[in-house]
Amino acid sequence: MPSDDDFRRRVRSFLAQHGPAEGWLRDEHGRPPPDDAPNEVRVARARRCLSLLFEAGLGAISWPQRYGGQGLSNRHQVIFNEEAAGYALPLDIFIIGVGMCAPTVLAHGTEQQRTRHLPPLLRGTEIWCQLFSEPQAGSDLAGVGCRAEPDGDGWSVSGQKVWTSGAHNAAYGMLLARSDPGSSRHAGMTMFIVDMSLPGIEIRPLRQMSGVARFNEVFFDSCRLDQDAALGEVGQGWRTAITTLMNERVSIGTSNPAGYGHPASVLAAEARRRGRIDDPAMTDRISQLIIRERITALLGKRVTEALLAGVQPGPEGSLAKLSGTQVSKESAALALEILGSEAVAWDAADSLAASWATVQCSTPGLSIAGGTDEIMRNLLAERILGLPREPKIAARNEPGGNL
Ligand SMILES: Cc1cc2nc3c(=O)[nH]c(=O)nc-3n(C[C@H](O)[C@H](O)[C@H](O)COP(=O)(O)OP(=O)(O)OC[C@H]3O[C@@H](n4cnc5c(N)ncnc54)[C@H](O)[C@@H]3O)c2cc1C
Incomplete structure (x- = not known):
């Protein structure tokens, strides 16, 4: 296994070699390049980035070799993340698959499912x-109503x-469905691995206010799944889903201390350029944002260190996620304050200017x-602060429900 220093040098040299030619460089304020390419271009760019990483022995760093990883330690993955943070690797498209689905397949899948699905994932x-x-x-989520009914030797x-x-x-989706029609709430659900090209699946795009359509409605109409599509035990889908949700919050919470807004340094430069930096109220807000960015980075570090110590993600992931969200929203609000109408309307030829509106x-x-x-606050109140649980509201079909 390479020493930390050797590995860090290898990562640095890889990034220095490919960063400029591949368009992975951030600008002088740490901003990524504009992300306005058509979907096919984004996918191709993401796949090329990952394939270059694998060629250099830097893909799936801490995953076992038998599932297509490099078999290195979590420590090596952290070193990679530290070095790559200075670049803008276009890997967002893989966050759900690699960050959430892959750990779930590893934790709950059969050996056959792991060897079939993890390498291409x-x-x-x-x-x-x-x-x-x-x-x-x-x-x-315990209210899931999508039905998976036994159908011969499979499911419909x-x-x-x-x-x-x-x-x-x-190509694949992880589907949480109700497999026991008489069940309610957390019982009677099963997780399935679904081939998204199967007949009986219709995907309809949902356009977001930023203009892009990156999420969808998905309709299932008597879609037939094989028996071995179940991921984890039949009827234990809630347990499997918790693994995904914990990894989701960790992925989001540790992804970027500046969140998805502009970092405080960018806002400070913009305030200076517009003669606003000497306003004490402005200086105070920028300082508060710097402090929150730092806290978010430290929370992310705490989660990472727990993972390094082999501790499964817990409510700390929710704390990091909530903190990152607050930083992003405060950054967006401050950008609006500093830029005024320019944060929402810009010259169409100036793609960097569009980033202000994208953030809004x-x-x-x-x-x-x-x-x-x-929900994050509820989790933190109950699981970290030990406050009493929320009063349970009875479902409509339970005594006291439908009030
Ligand atoms: C950008 C984006 C990407 C997403 N991607 C995916 C995806 O890939 N796959 C997927 O399955 N889902 C995805 N989601 C969906 C997301 O997980 C849900 O939107 C989220 O869980 C909230 O559910 P809801 O929209 O039904 O809101 P609701 O649950 O109906 O909540 C409405 C409001 O009520 C509040 N509320 C609800 N319950 C409580 C409570 N007990 N206490 C206090 N307040 C409460 C909520 O905080 C919220 O303000 C995505 C959402 C977004 C915005």
């Missing part, structure tokens, strides 16, 4: 999506999913994706 040749949320089941799936990021690019349109969604702010 980690290499990005097969993109995955997460089919959990439904119109009536978001925060309250009918129902609707919504907000499915990247379903239009996905995309940060509100951070309070919702991967668990809402309110």
Whole structure:
């Protein structure tokens, strides 16, 4: 196994060699290049990045070799992340597959499922999506109603999913469905691995206010799955889903200390350029943002260190996620304050200027994706602060329900 120093040198040399030619460089303020390419170009760019990483022995660093990884330690992955943070590697498309689905397949899959699915998933040749949320089941995921009914030696799936990021690019999806029709809430659900090209699946794009359509509605109409499509035990889908959700919050919470807004340094430069930096109220807000960025980075580090010590992700992931969301939203609000109308209207030829408006349109969604702010606060209150649980509201079909 390479020493930390040797490995760091290898990563640095890889990034220095490919960064400029591949367009992975950030600008002098740490901003990534504009992300406005058509979907096919984004996918091709992401796949090329991953394939260059694998060629250099830097793909799936801490994953076991038998599943296509490099077999190195989590420590090596952290070193890679530290070095890559200075660049803008276009790997967002793989966050759901590699960050959430792959750990779930590893934890709950059969050996056959792992060897079949993990290598192409980690290499990005097969993109995955997460089919959990439904119109009536978001925060309250135990309300999932999409049905998987036994059908001969397999299953027949009918129902609707919504907000499915990247379903239009996905070869496979991880589907949470109700497999026991008489069950309610957390019991009677099963997780399935779904080939997204099967008959009976319709994917309809949902256009977001930023203008892009990166998530979808997915309709299942008597879609037939084989018996071995179940991931984890039949009826234990909730347990399997928790693994995905924990990894989701860790992925989001540790991804970028400046969140998805502009870093405080960019806002400070913009305030200076516009003669606003001497306003004490402005200096105070920028200082507060710097402090929050630092806290978010430290929370992310704490989660990473727990993972390095072999501790499974817990509520710390929710804390890091909530903190990152707050930083992003404060950065967006401050940008609006500093730039005024230029944060929402810009010269069409100036693609960098568009990034201000993109931030305004995309940060509100951070309070919702991967668990809402309110749900994160509930989790922290109950699991970290030890406060009493929320009063349970009876479902409509339970005594006291439908009040
Ligand atoms: C950008 C983006 C990408 C997404 N990608 C995916 C994806 O790939 N796959 C997927 O399955 N889903 C995805 N989602 C869906 C996301 O997980 C859900 O939107 C989220 O869980 C909230 O569910 P909901 O929209 O049904 O809102 P609801 O659960 O209906 O919540 C509505 C409001 O009520 C509040 N609320 C609900 N329950 C409580 C409570 N107990 N206490 C206090 N307040 C409460 C919420 O905080 C929220 O403000 C994505 C969402 C976004 C925004």
